[in-house]
Amino acid sequence: MTATRIDGKAFAATVREKVAVHVANLKAEHGITPGLAVVLVGEDPASQVYVRSKGKQTQEVGMKSVEHKLDAATSEADLLALIDKLNRDETIHGILVQLPLPKHLNEDLVINAIDPAKDVDGFHISNVGLLGTGQKSMVPCTPLGCLMMLRDHHGSLSGMDAVVIGRSNIVGKPMAQLLLGDSCTVTIAHSRTKDLPDVVRRADIVVAAVGRAEMVPGSWIKPGATVIDVGINRVDAGLKDDGSPKTRLVGDVDFASACEIAGAITPVPGGVGPMTIACLLANTLTACCRVNGLAEPEGLTV
Numbered sequence: 001m002t003a004t005r006i007d008g009k010a011f012a013a014t015v016r017e018k019v020a021v022h023v024a025n026l027k028a029e030h031g032i033t034p035g036l037a038v039v040l041v042g043e044d045p046a047s048q049v050y051v052r053s054k055g056k057q058t059q060e061v062g063m064k065s066v067e068h069k070l071d072a073a074t075s076e077a078d079l080l081a082l083i084d085k086l087n088r089d090e091t092i093h094g095i096l097v098q099l100p101l102p103k104h105l106n107e108d109l110v111i112n113a114i115d116p117a118k119d120v121d122g123f124h125i126s127n128v129g130l131l132g133t134g135q136k137s138m139v140p141c142t143p144l145g146c147l148m149m150l151r152d153h154h155g156s157l158s159g160m161d162a163v164v165i166g167r168s169n170i171v172g173k174p175m176a177q178l179l180l181g182d183s184c185t186v187t188i189a190h191s192r193t194k195d196l197p198d199v200v201r202r203a204d205i206v207v208a209a210v211g212r213a214e215m216v217p218g219s220w221i222k223p224g225a226t227v228i229d230v231g232i233n234r235v236d237a238g239l240k241d242d243g244s245p246k247t248r249l250v251g252d253v254d255f256a257s258a259c260e261i262a263g264a265i266t267p268v269p270g271g272v273g274p275m276t277i278a279c280l281l282a283n284t285l286t287a288c289c290r291v292n293g294l295a296e297p298e299g300l301t302v
């Protein structure tokens, strides 16, 4: 059997089109332009991959895009002062601070300094608490994108067995909350999980968010299961014609062997990554509508 490919790139394009229509309406009817500020401290390579497409896509849907690139040695006080300024700026509806931050900065402190209404990553403790109690919140972009693809593929997820591999605050835990919210029976696996292959084999839905290249082979997958591969891993791919090293992106799942067993699977690249950015734009629009007391666009959040 060859698994259905869930095309995150194409899905993300439809999400961005919806966002663009709403942004145009906001401008025409209310004279409001949603604005997103991205703060990047230092030069983490994974964050740069993300920032590259983001600024361009923000402008393509008609929103204002602002980037603040700070030196790796920026003090906590200076970073907090910038966040305070963005919190007060009425032209900015979404604030994203790229993670990870350099070691000398306290991530929890910085994230919790963002106005929760502008926290388009959904990482502020008040948004985490709202999501965990089933209240309206800002939902983290990567898990939101994964949920949209799962709902699109399956319709209802009610009663399905879901395994999330990874328990980070930015992917694994919020993903598990969303699946629970959709009435899946959820297992969260991590580096101390015993018999991970057996745990994964029980799942109708597998979400892999580990950060280990091609760790999950097809032999772990229950036949017909849906596999969502969050991992973004850059691996060696030989040499270019000029002799310089070549790299390519792979997920946490061994795509070739998983394709033989799974019912459906997201590729890397072209799966979860593009959906994450599309959901960031959707969250910025949602935040802008909420702060202005306007109706929220349908189908762009949970």
Ligand SMILES: NC(=O)C1=CN([C@@H]2O[C@H](COP(=O)(O)OP(=O)(O)OC[C@H]3O[C@@H](n4cnc5c(N)ncnc54)[C@H](OP(=O)(O)O)[C@@H]3O)[C@@H](O)[C@H]2O)C=CC1
Residues within 6 Å of the ligand: 046, 142, 165, 166, 167, 168, 169, 170, 171, 172, 189, 190, 191, 192, 193, 196, 209, 210, 211, 212, 230, 231, 232, 233, 272, 273, 276
């Ligand atoms: N496509 C996208 O939009 C995004 C992709 N990513 C990618 O997703 C991946 C995960 O990111 P993130 O959640 O931030 O990563 P973290 O490093 O924060 O978390 C990794 C998780 O994987 C678990 N883990 C590590 N080794 C194993 C193992 N051998 N078996 C089982 N579990 C293991 C860890 O367990 P423990 O807690 O016990 O240490 C941890 O919970 C990365 O590749 C990242 O680049 C991230 C964000 C967005």
Ligand SMILES: Nc1nc(=O)c2c([nH]1)NC[C@@H]1CN(c3ccc(C(=O)N[C@@H](CCC(=O)O)C(=O)O)cc3)C=[N+]21
Residues within 6 Å of the ligand: 046, 047, 049, 050, 053, 096, 097, 098, 099, 100, 121, 141, 142, 232, 249, 268, 269, 270, 271, 272, 273, 274, 276, 277
């Ligand atoms: N505050 C914060 N929020 C985040 O959401 C966040 C973050 N920090 N730090 C870094 C990680 C990583 N991340 C990615 C998003 C999209 C792609 C993406 O679009 N990937 C393309 C490939 C891009 C390429 O080809 O290089 C794809 O998978 O098709 C990748 C990685 C968000 N993150």
